[in-house]
Amino acid sequence: MSTAIKPAWKKWLQSSLQENIAKLGTSATYASIATVKKDNTPAVRTVVMRGFVAEHHTEETGWESDLLVIITDKTSDKVEEIRNNPHTEINWYMNGTMEQFRIGGTIDIVESNFDQSKLNHLHSSMAMRQSLQDMDSHKSLALQSFAKQQQQEQRLNWQAERLRQFIQFGASMRANMVHSQQVKELEINEIDPTSGWYQNSQVQDLLDEAYENFVLLVVKVSSVRHWSPSTGTKSML
């Protein structure tokens, strides 16, 4: 396994996260992300850290990366701020073990009509370990969609990843991404058997609207500083 894809900081982060989720539940995935506003002053807010691009914590995807993912709505201020200045620092405090990870890096925005060629610089941060075609059935709907879109391509297809994340996202979270009306839940129970695209004929227009607003923020990590009461500050990257 390439150490570029599984660097020491990733192993450490995953093991601390597992321990904190066991102690605290999913609130261990909350972190604060800073961006730079147009007037050069900082903006910080809480987000859910969704894990690593093309990976899932309980399901083998065949892929591995050291790129962190956050999901947001394209109307949020942070998207415009990142477009203007991609630099970020994420402060991830895990209360269960009193550890703090300060993660520095740059963010790429994967939105509707994204330009795949602008994401080429991320390829060295990902690796395909196994073809999905060789895997057992019983894949989740999200992973079935990913397999259809990704096919046999050796490089990550970002549309496949954006769709996988959208299908995996909760029905009520998806509903929040519809702005034209109030919607409580947007279920996806099926995918198109050929394209892998999400399907629900009763709410297809609303799903399309939510997908239009659905944005992946992809963090390429360039520094990781860890702090705990017993070890103090330690640079991991």
Ligand SMILES: Cc1cc2nc3c(=O)[nH]c(=O)nc-3n(C[C@H](O)[C@H](O)[C@H](O)COP(=O)(O)O)c2cc1C
């Ligand atoms: C516990 C918690 C989790 C949140 N998770 C997210 C998230 O994953 N993505 C997101 O865009 N906003 C999330 N928010 C809302 C943001 O903190 C923020 O209010 C919103 O994104 C608008 O901020 P912006 O306009 O500065 O981008 C979360 C808020 C809380 C309190």
